[in-house]
Amino acid sequence: MANDNLFRVCPTTGLQFHKPAEALMKANAVVAVVILLVGGVLALLVTLTRWPAVHLLAADQFYQALTAHGIDMLIFWIIFFEMAVLYFTSSTLLRCRLATPRWAWAGFALMVIGAAWTNIAILRGDSSVMMTSYVPMPANPNFYLGLILFAVGALIGCFVFLGTLVIARAERTYEGSIPLVTFGALTAAIIAIFTIASGAIILIPTWLWSVGYISQIDPLMYRLVWWGMGHSSQQINVSAHVAVWYAIAAIVFGARPLSEKVSRSAFLLYILFLQLASAHHLLVDPGISSEWKVFNTSYAMYLAVLASMIHGLTVPGSIEVAQREKGFNRGLFEWIRKAPWGNPVFSGMFLSLIGFGFLGGISGVVMGTEQINIIVHNTIYVPGHFHATVVVGTTLAFMALTYWLIPVLFRRELILKGWAKWQPYLFGIGMSVFSLALMGAGTLGVSRRHWDMAFTGTALGYEYPGSAYVMMGLMGISGVIAVVGGVMFIVVVVGSLLFGRKTEEAPRYGSETSVLPLGPAPRTDHSGLGVKGFVAPGTFVFALVFLTIFVVYYFINWKYLAAVWPMS
């Protein structure tokens, strides 16, 4: 077979890397970090413009930078990194050769070209249409074309992932079922395929419209299908970062899921119900019935929310059990007090979990309620919500994983360990405050994607309350702190790749050796663990605190709603 001498075993983790997969993971991760840097510079410019006391950019530059920031971060950074995650969870975790590396490289090349293409279109200045590019506002055709190329590349990556799972099964590289983390990645890949299909259905006609082959695109239909992509892609992120949480819990603590059945079923709920939840972007649109909105947000979205609430319990729960088994069994919280808070792999993951649940999760469900959306839609509350989900949640989880990948995948030691230790806190807490400030400003009516909340020079004018300015100032300060955290991440990562000490001299690649055995049996005797027969009582208390905040905040928003003009 051609795959002789293409495998190396990592001496510290025992993981087995297939050379082509390894190269692809590195390439995707490196491009992802470069894009994160670009997106981060844009984040700083955008933040300094929305901070009323600074108001840095001119209007046209601001809209241009915001379009690029949204696309580079939400689409390019995240999906490049997810490609690395897909290859890792298939080829590496299953000890399997990667399917069709050539196709994987072709997909990668398309993604790089597409990303560059769209960025150039935005840079030229005639495509400042925001990532949503709502018709009939036109962008340069190259804007859509770049996105289409990128999507095709990502689609190829998803199929390479699926192909690798098929090979692993056929060649029996593992016993039993695929690991939970791979299962989560599979969820992400399946949703990704649905997502990219929606994207193709809407972006290809839009591109044809922009070059004049199609005379009109219905704007409401556009919104419906676009969000079939735009929202589902967030579900890719959630599935991927939840998989990363489980992976880090396993790596750092040797944690195993409380029960495989529950965790896997929760991933299945994502596949079944998240697509339809894109309805919550259309809650105040005309021509869509309340029945449809209620059905889709409740039946569909709440079952997916249920899934996230389950993961939110089972991930820390599995850590708690692992810690208690190690002897940190006193009281409710010894397991978490004695966790390795100085290890950025853990602290990043845990802050990601907390921020995603408490800030992103609660705010998302609240504003996704049909009627409450009236007081939130398109205010800056919305970016507040999704910076908690996709930045504190997804991005920070990926950062945490990167700290672990540097020695394992890139075989370099981390430089600036002190920076690495503090980085998750600066970034995670900075971004959390940033999100809260935006939510506050949004509750006070400040609009998103808006260059000048003071409306200087307009004939009519409007003055937001002073508290809204305070919130936007807080946003500016905390945003800059988060940017500093982001810069620290990039310095540590790039510095380690360039200057970090090599962890081993030229690794030895041999032919495939072992089969991935079944996981360790769970300790059936938990009698000594936990409190009063509960193995994870501390996590359960956290969960109840979470629920209380959720319930209170939910009804507070109904109260806010009840204060506005009656309408029907």
Added chain:
Amino acid sequence: MSSIMPPHQKIWWKQPIDRVEAMWIAIALLWSLIMFAMMPFWHVYGKQNLSNEAYRTTPEIFGQKVQAMIDRYTVRTETDQQIPVVRPPAGSDVYLAGRLWQWWPMLELEKGKSYRLHLSSMDWQHGFSLQPLNINLQIIPNYETVVTITPDTSGEFTIVCNEYCGIGHHSMLGKIYVVE
């Protein structure tokens, strides 16, 4: 390192559920059901609901309706741009257009009276964001939304555009006056 290894039991779906998990799932499901019930409940008992009334239209047709209302009910004009302020009779159909970069015309309504407010866009998508109340609606060309509003506070209200609509987006404002 078990979550990154195949499950210990090959038939993982037969593994029993942990007690903590089972309780949490029950609680979370119950909460999801409560949240679901709140929406229909509010449709019946709440006062702030979205209308389901909407029509297909075109900028031309909608523009004519706006103009007809302006011709009949304008009471004065404001600013250098001579924006008409329209005072339609209580209970009537009121038309408001979003266009680059203005809400057209201004409205003067009576507190406590209901109006059927028709909203549409003459060009791109816009966002109707009524401040300081913070009522937000998506305005889409070729679709006409009808929402019955009953202003129950008086004063000057500003319509901010909160859907990005090009380089003049941040200057797109409108006014609704509510008089006693």
